[in-house]
Amino acid sequence: MPKPNGSPEAAAPTSDLTEITVVGADRTGxxxxxxxxxxxxxVNIEDxxxxxxxxxxxxxxxxxxxxxxxxxxxxxxxxxxxxxxxxGDATTRAAFRERLADIGDELGVDVRVRFPDERxxxxxxxxxxxxxxxxALLDExxxxxxxxxxxxxxxxxxVAREHDVPFYDIGDDSGTPDEERLxxxxxxxxxxxxxxxxxxxxxxxxxxxxxxxxxxxxxxxxLPAFPGAQAYRQAVEEGVRVAGVTAHYVTTDLDQGPILxxxxxxxxxxxxxxxxxxxxxxxxxxxxxxxxRVHxxGDATVRRGSVEVTGDHQFGMPDEASAANPxxxxxxxxxxx
Numbered sequence: 001m002p003k004p005n006g007s008p009e010a011a012a013p014t015s016d017l018t019e020i021t022v023v024g025a026d027r028t029g030x031x032x033x034x035x036x037x038x039x040x041x042x043v044n045i046e047d048x049x050x051x052x053x054x055x056x057x058x059x060x061x062x063x064x065x066x067x068x069x070x071x072x073x074x075x076x077x078x079x080x081x082x083x084x085x086x087x088g089d090a091t092t093r094a095a096f097r098e099r100l101a102d103i104g105d106e107l108g109v110d111v112r113v114r115f116p117d118e119r120x121x122x123x124x125x126x127x128x129x130x131x132x133x134x135x136a137l138l139d140e141x142x143x144x145x146x147x148x149x150x151x152x153x154x155x156x157x158x159v160a161r162e163h164d165v166p167f168y169d170i171g172d173d174s175g176t177p178d179e180e181r182l183x184x185x186x187x188x189x190x191x192x193x194x195x196x197x198x199x200x201x202x203x204x205x206x207x208x209x210x211x212x213x214x215x216x217x218x219x220x221x222x223l224p225a226f227p228g229a230q231a232y233r234q235a236v237e238e239g240v241r242v243a244g245v246t247a248h249y250v251t252t253d254l255d256q257g258p259i260l261x262x263x264x265x266x267x268x269x270x271x272x273x274x275x276x277x278x279x280x281x282x283x284x285x286x287x288x289x290x291x292x293r294v295h296x297x298g299d300a301t302v303r304r305g306s307v308e309v310t311g312d313h314q315f316g317m318p319d320e321a322s323a324a325n326p327x328x329x330x331x332x333x334x335x336x337x
Contacts, residue, residue, distance in 0.1 A: 016116055017046055017062040020100070023209045024109025026057040033103050034059070034111070041091050042067040051209075053252045057109070058209035065115065068096050112210070121296055122147045124191040126182075126199035128175070129155045133197035133218055136285035138163040143296045147189040152177040152201055179204055186211075195292055196250065198284070205252050213302060215250035216295060218288040220280050222246060222262055227255035232276045235267065243267050243276060245284045247291030249302065258307045260291035260300060261315050290314055 022034055031050065038045060038061070047062040068091060091099070097113055104111035121144040127134050134156055138146060149160040152171030160167035166189075170181045183206070186194065196203075196217040208215065221231035222244035235243045244264035248257040263283035267276055290313060294300045299311035309315055316322075 018043075018065040018068075018116060019114040020061040020063060021112045021114075021210060021212070022057070022059040022061075022104070022109050023112075023206065024057060024104075024107065026052045026055055027107065030057060030107055030109060031059060033107060034061070034100070037099055037103060038063060041096065051252075053205040053209075056205040056209060058205065058212070060212055065096075067091075068093055069115070110210070119192055120190060121145075121193060122189055122191045123193045123195060123292070124186055124189060125149045125195045125197050127151045127156045127197050128200040129153055130198040130281075131156055131159050132281050133285045133288050134159055136289050137195065137197060137292065138165065140289050140292075142292060144193065147191065148185060150182060150185055152199070175201070177201055179207055182207065183210065193292070193295060195288070197288065202254060203250065208250055208252050212251075213249060214295075216260065216288070216291050217248055217250050217255075217257070218284050218291075219246050219248065219255050220277075220284060222264060223248060223255055223259060232280060233273045236271065236273050236276055240267055243280065245280055245287050247287045249307070258302045258305060260294055260307055260309075261287045261313070263287045264317060264321075 020034070020038075022030060024030075035045065035048075044064040045061055046064055048059065050057070050059045052058070093113075093115065100111045100113060123142070123144050123146045125134055125137055125146055125148075127149060128151060134149065138159070146163075146165055149156065149165050149167045151157070151167065151169050152175045154169040157167040157169065168181075168185055170178045170185075172178075185191075192214060194207075194211050194215040196215065198218065203215070219227070219231065221227070221235060222242075223246040226234040226238075232243070242264050244262055246259055247261045248255070248259045251257045263286060265279045265283060267279075294309065294311065294313050294315075297311055297313075299309055299313060301308045
């Protein structure tokens with residue numbers, strides 16, 4: 001149940017640009033040091049976003065690294081012994097990463113580089129105790145590999161094992177997760193997309209900032225209505241006649257991130273919370289799987305806090321439900337002057 005706020009921190013990287021992410025304790029000089037290095041090596045910054053949350057600084061740069069790529073190609077063609085600087089300011093990828101890592105060490109921040117051809121779309125699924133979304137994901141033929149399932153309780157280990165997917169319990173006795181261990185696992189399994197399949201913990205900025213635009217959550221309401229805990233109970237207490245579920249990108253604000261897919265269902269008179277939950281859970285799984293497919297297909301782009309979508313996907317109601325809505329009357333067009 002993490003939260004997005006429609007801010008640029010949820011934006012997914014443009015496919016032909018290199019993504020450079022800087023995360024760490026906020027301090028002066030970070031932006032100048034990193035952008036200065038890019039300037040030295042002829043890297044053109046196409047977009048830059050910065051934010052600070054709870055003392056954690058995050059900067060994401062989208063850059064044209066053509067000089068680095070060209071130098072890397074020449075080094076490979078010439079079979080150089082060391083990936084060192086070549087003619088002029090041209091630097092190979094390995095040397096470029098090393099320079100950025102050195103700056104990160106000096107500033108006490110984590111600097112990561114993702115070149116476009118290195119995005120491998122490995123998926124991690126985070127879970128707590130409910131298994132319906134996890135089973136739906138594991139049963140689907142996705143355009144990516146689910147490489148690991150991570151829980152803050154051990155309850156769903158057997159489900160992951162049924163599908164020969166490694167499972168790790170990173171929670172203590174109360175379910176509080178060890179996020180340093182989580183980040184280590186995401187690195188170990190080379191994860192590009194994190195899916196929260198009813199993971200009942202709020203992710204810290206340390207995690208969200210490192211995977212901006214690459215964490216998808218499912219929430220049991222038609223956001224922005226009923227954010228936070230007990231969304232089905234909130235819907236029943238408010239007497240809604242139509243409820244639903246929402247799959248969205250995660251940011252550091254609870255349940256307010258850019259929306260990917262939604263599903264809706266009728267709430268019968270006198271419905272209990274369990275009745276609503278029974279109707280909602282299948283749609284949670286359906287909406288989450290569809291949102292993952294949309295992301296993996298590259299058909300979602302976050303702009304100004306909302307998702308622009310393309311491709312053949314069901315983002316909202318099915319065609320039959322949409323066709324059942326009346327199309328008249330509507331306001332008359334304004335009269336000509």
